[in-house]
Amino acid sequence: MTTTKAACVGRPRGFDIDLALEQALNVFWRNGYEGTSLNELTEAMGIKKPSLYAAFGNKEQLFFKAIDLYENRPDSLFNIAFQHEHVADVIRGLLLGAATQFTDCSHPQGCALINSTLSCSEASESIKQTVLARKAKHKQRLVDRFAQAKNSGELQEGCEPVVLANLMTTLFQGLSMQASEGASVDELQQVAAMAAEGILTVSVKR
Amino acid sequence: MTTTKAACVGRPRGFDIDLALEQALNVFWRNGYEGTSLNELTEAMGIKKPSLYAAFGNKEQLFFKAIDLYENRPDSLFNIAFQHEHVADVIRGLLLGAATQFTDCSHPQGCALINSTLSCSEASESIKQTVLARKAKHKQRLVDRFAQAKNSGELQEGCEPVVLANLMTTLFQGLSMQASEGASVDELQQVAAMAAEGILTVSVKR
DNA sequence: ACAATTTATTACCTATCGGTACAAAATTCA
DNA sequence: TGAATTTTGTACCGATAGGTAATAAATTGT
Secondary structure, eight states: OOSSSOOSSSSOOSSOHHHHHHHHHHHHHHHTTTTOOHHHHHHHHTSOHHHHHHHHOSHHHHHHHHHHHHHTOTTOHHHHHTTOSSHHHHHHHHHHHHHHHHTOTTSOSSOHHHHHHHSOOSSOHHHHHHHHHHHHHHHHHHHHHHHHHHHTTOBOTTOOHHHHHHHHHHHHHHHHHHHHTTOOHHHHHHHHHHHHHHHHHHHBOO | OOSSSOOSSSSOOSSOHHHHHHHHHHHHHHHTTTTOOHHHHHHHHTSOHHHHHHHHOSHHHHHHHHHHHHHTOTTOHHHHHTTOSSHHHHHHHHHHHHHHHHTOTTSOSSOHHHHHHHSOOSSOHHHHHHHHHHHHHHHHHHHHHHHHHHHTTOBOTTOOHHHHHHHHHHHHHHHHHHHHTTOOHHHHHHHHHHHHHHHHHHHBOO
16 A cells, blocks of 8 residues: 555566655645646656556645655754754744745745645645644644743743744745745845844843 | 727626626635636626626736736725834834734735735746736835835834845735635734834834 | 627637556566 | 566546637617
8 A cells, every 4th residue: 555665576666756756846846736737747757647646646645745755854944943952042043044945946945835835726625724734733833842932931921932933934934935936045044134133132031 | 998998889898897807806816816717707707708808808917907906905005004104103004004904804815916926836927927026016115115214214223124125025925824824813913013023123223 | 770889698619637548568476 | 488466658538727709689870
C-alpha cells in the first residue's frame, strides 16, 4: 500500500520518486494547488500521467505528500527560531528568518503553505481545510511559546500571547505575499526588522 | 462603444448593468479571478453568457470594471484614513480600518484587490500585472504620506517612509488573508491595535 | 405596417481540466 | 523459457473552461 516500499518484482520504476516529489512541491509552491495543472506537474517531474497516479494516487494526495515534505524539513523557520532561549530572540529570528527564507532564490518565493492556500476557490474545499488546519497547528506552536514566555515573566503584563501569535501570523502571511510578488531580500528584511523592533517594545520586558 | 450610454433604439436591456457589475465584483471578491467561472458569474448576475459578453466584453474586462468599481468607492480605507491631520492617526486609522472593513460581513471578507491577486497562476499574467500595478499605486500613496510626515518632523529620524509603507502593506495583506480565512472582527482589531501601538512607538515622535 | 437596431435565448465551438483503459516493455520467480 | 508482476506510453474519457453563431424577441424611426 505504501509508495515508499520498493517492489522487488515487476518492471523497475524509471524515476526517483523522492526527486519527483520535490519537483512537484516546487510547482505547487510557485502556482498553488488549483493554479497547477497535471501537465505542468508531469512535465516538471519528468514522468507521464499514469506513472504519477500509480506512484502518488491523485493530484490531491500528491499535494499532501508534497506539503508533508515541505513541513518536515529540518531547517524550517520554526525549528530554528524556537531554539533561542529568550522570546525576544525567537521573535526576531522568526521575522528575520521569514524575510530571508521567503526571498531565497534557490526555491520559489514565499511560504509554500501560505501560497498554496491562496489560489483555492470553493471547489477544492478539502485542500483549503487541510492547509488551514496545518496553519492553525503552527499558530498554536506560537501561542504555546509566547504563553511560556508570559509565565516566565518575559512578556509585559498587557501582552496577550494569542494576540501576539496572531500578529506574527499576520506578518508571515504578508511577508509571504510580498515575496511571491517579487519583493527583494533587503526590502523584506527591513520590514521584518522594523516589525520586530516595534513588537519587542510593546510586548517584551526590557 | 461605451457600455454606460443607454441605447435609445433596439430592444431595451432587461437588467441593471450597474447592479450586475456589483454582483460580479462580489463573486471575484470571494473567489478571485481564476477561481471564478463564467457560470458562477452569470448565475450571480442573473444574466446569460451572451448578455455578459455584450455588456462587458469578456471575463478579463469584466474583472477590470469590477475592480474599478471597488477602488472608486468613496468610503475606501485610504480615503477615510488620509483625512487625519496627524500621521499617527493615519496609521491607526489604516490598521483599525482594515481590520474592521476586511471582516465586515455585508460583503466578502478581506480586500478584493488583494484576494484577487492570490488565485492567479502564470496563466492570466495580464491580470496579475494589472493588479500589482494598482497595489503599487496604493503603496506609493502611503510612501508619499509618510514622506510628508517625515518632512514636517512627525517621524523619528531613523524611520524610512518607504520601509514604513512596506510594513503597512505587509500588514494589510496579512490582515486580508486572515479575514478571508475566517478571522473575527475582534481578533483582527486586537492584532491591528497591537501592530499600530508597536509601529507608532518606533516611528512617530512622542 | 415595416425596416432598422439592439437584446435575449438556445445551442454549440474548441481547449483544457483531472483521471483512466489498454497494451507494450521490463523485470523476478519458477 | 515461460508465467507473474509492475511500470510505461499512447490514446482516450466525461466534465468544464471561456467564448460565440444564429435566431427569436422587443423596441424606435419612418
